[in-house]
Amino acid sequence: MRLNRHSGLALLLIFFGALILLNKFGFHTGHVMSYVFPVAIAGLGWLGIKNGRSVIGWILLVFGGLLLLGKLSGLIAIAVAIGFICYGVTLLKNKSGGAY
Template sequence: MRRNTGFAALLIAFGALILFNKLGFHVGHIFGSIMGYVIPLVMVGLGYLGIKNGNKFGWIIAGIGIIIIVSKLASWIIIGLAIGLIGYGFSMLKGKTA
């Protein structure tokens, strides 16, 4: 067996599950939510490999994957920003920061 056989089988399995979901054979809410994060991460990884190999198309794939990830994590990013602002405000009230 070649080195990429396991990765190829994984890609085929993910593709089949996505296709089954689109055809109406649902595999569960938990798996769907996990795949919503796995696919963009795979896109970023494949884009990185493309960039590393000198392919300009890799920038497009990685960029789309990053945009998808940021949009999915936007609520967590906003929560982190809010906590940071609250902490910074309290530190300003205590006089530790200018």
């Protein structure tokens, strides 16, 4: 098989198609399928921007990013909580008594 510039897209489409079929036949792929649509929308937006269709590309990229942000909100909340804890610990360890 010779790889050209369309091979990556073809392999990606085959992978997503296989995931969809596995999910429909009862082999649950976890939460992977819920992330496919937002990532695909954002990817199509990126391709649109890259190919000169900047208006629709940006619209799709922002829409896909917002959908993905909604899916990742739990992980983002955990990261923010860890950041608060680390910042609080550094404030307690600071000899000056505060960040000001």
